[in-house]
Amino acid sequence: MLTARIIPCLDVADGRVVKGVRFQGLRDAGDPAERAWLYEAQGADEIVILDVSATPEGRANGLEVVERVREGLSIPLTVGGGVRKIDDAAAFLDAGADKVSVNTAAVAEPPLVAAIAQRFGSQCAVVAIDAAMRDGRFEVLIKGGREGTGRDALAWAREVAELGAGEILLTSWDRDGTRSGYDLALTEAVAKASRLPVIASGGAANARHLADAFAAGADAVLAASIFHDDETTVGAIKRELADMGVRVRS
Amino acid sequence: MTGDVSGATEVVVVPTGTANLASIRAAFGRLGADVVVSREPERIAEASHVVLPGVGAFGASIALVRESGADAALAERIAADRPTLAVCVGHQLLFRTSDESPGAVGLGVVDAHVGRFVGDVRVPQFGWNDVRGEGRFLRPGFAYFANSYRALEAPGFDVATADHGGAFVAAMERGRVLTCQFHPELSGAYGRALFERWLAC
Numbered sequence: 001m002l003t004a005r006i007i008p009c010l011d012v013a014d015g016r017v018v019k020g021v022r023f024q025g026l027r028d029a030g031d032p033a034e035r036a037w038l039y040e041a042q043g044a045d046e047i048v049i050l051d052v053s054a055t056p057e058g059r060a061n062g063l064e065v066v067e068r069v070r071e072g073l074s075i076p077l078t079v080g081g082g083v084r085k086i087d088d089a090a091a092f093l094d095a096g097a098d099k100v101s102v103n104t105a106a107v108a109e110p111p112l113v114a115a116i117a118q119r120f121g122s123q124c125a126v127v128a129i130d131a132a133m134r135d136g137r138f139e140v141l142i143k144g145g146r147e148g149t150g151r152d153a154l155a156w157a158r159e160v161a162e163l164g165a166g167e168i169l170l171t172s173w174d175r176d177g178t179r180s181g182y183d184l185a186l187t188e189a190v191a192k193a194s195r196l197p198v199i200a201s202g203g204a205a206n207a208r209h210l211a212d213a214f215a216a217g218a219d220a221v222l223a224a225s226i227f228h229d230d231e232t233t234v235g236a237i238k239r240e241l242a243d244m245g246v247r248v249r250s
Numbered sequence: 251m252t253g254d255v256s257g258a259t260e261v262v263v264v265p266t267g268t269a270n271l272a273s274i275r276a277a278f279g280r281l282g283a284d285v286v287v288s289r290e291p292e293r294i295a296e297a298s299h300v301v302l303p304g305v306g307a308f309g310a311s312i313a314l315v316r317e318s319g320a321d322a323a324l325a326e327r328i329a330a331d332r333p334t335l336a337v338c339v340g341h342q343l344l345f346r347t348s349d350e351s352p353g354a355v356g357l358g359v360v361d362a363h364v365g366r367f368v369g370d371v372r373v374p375q376f377g378w379n380d381v382r383g384e385g386r387f388l389r390p391g392f393a394y395f396a397n398s399y400r401a402l403e404a405p406g407f408d409v410a411t412a413d414h415g416g417a418f419v420a421a422m423e424r425g426r427v428l429t430c431q432f433h434p435e436l437s438g439a440y441g442r443a444l445f446e447r448w449l450a451c
Binding site: 045121 | 270272273279305306307374375376377378394395413433438439442
């Protein structure tokens with residue numbers, strides 16, 4: 001049986017890990033390669049890097065970051081941020097990513113998801129869905145949560161499954177940065193909407209939050225600040241989860 | 251054994267598609283191996299160690315392997331029990347057929363079929379699953395999987411299993427031939443130790 005996956009997320013801008021509420025109040029949190037290797041040693045099951053650089057130069061740095069991380073990393077690496085066309089995906093994969101995550105571009109141009117899945121396989125095609133509750137339903141947001149789309153998040157989850165996506169990275173924009181726990185209603189609804197694995201993201205502050213997300217149907221959880229602040233380690237969180245009855249890789 | 255003056259083992263990686271080879275190259279690089287990427291039958295025949303990776307579809311991958319004549323070279327190595335390792339779709343290519351690409355025929359080293367996961371489980375299978383079984387190379391432990399298709403049997407090979415809606419072939423070995431449905435190159439210390447044991451043969 002599969003184990004529950006713990007995935008530290010590194011938001012990277014201009015070659016450095018940054019933290020804060022994704023795009024606001026960014027603070028430096030170190031070297032991406034050192035962080036990724038440290039998390040692997042602590043027991044992380046995968047690493048996600050989201051390139052949040054605002055400029056083309058910053059994104060060029062992003063490819064170097066992926067290359068450097070890969071050299072020393074022997075667990076899966078997903079890279080996202082600024083993937084707008086298939087060549088962007090190819091560049092990240094060539095640099096050493098095992099999966100690429102598409103978000104805004106997938107909403108604007110759904111065939112991009114199918115193109116990535118056909119060329120590189122579904123196991124490479126992660127679709128990031130940013131969602132928030134609007135008028136009684138979960139709406140898909142784009143451009144780092146700044147813009148609504150009118151799309152229903154559950155319908156979009158089913159659509160990306162049909163397009164050939166291999167996994168859904170689901171971020172609650174109501175919870176991201178709040179440290180009040182994952183959006184369990186959203187997680188459960190999206191997990192039920194398709195057979196694709198779901199990575200819950202946004203709002204984690206402690207092991208109980210992670211356990212709740214797994215109980216709601218998440219296959220994996222993403223967390224950033226709880227690890228970057230060195231308040232705890234992946235290993236310590238996994239021991240707490242095991243004590244709560246969650247099956248984790250030890 | 252071929253190798254440079256420092257004695258590094260040469261590992262020929264046979265590309266099977268458009269998939270990136272960065273992870274597998276990095277994994278063998280960390281172990282001090284000399285990684286060469288080639289689909290040439292002569293290189294495959296001569297190399298001390300050959301790796302058949304594979305991320306992509308069964309049909310497209312076997313077509314690429316056939317196109318260069320690598321299929322016969324690989325089948326000969328396996329028949330002659332020379333060190334050969336296959337990963338994920340590479341592992342599946344040793345079988346006869348797959349649900350993924352109806353009509354396509356694999357190397358047929360194993361007379362069995364690769365089917366899609368069934369039952370109430372997530373597909374693709376993404377994540378760390380516990381591998382059961384022990385052999386010359388294989389050990390019990392957690393390994394990383396990313397697959398929608400799997401074999402249920404592998405006649406003629408010693409099999410290690412994992413469970414995802416029922417037991418399936420997680421890896422198999424016979425002599426110096428080792429093939430894994432999981433990705434050792436992404437399986438942390440477990441995968442590193444597995445590669446080390448195979449490189450030493």
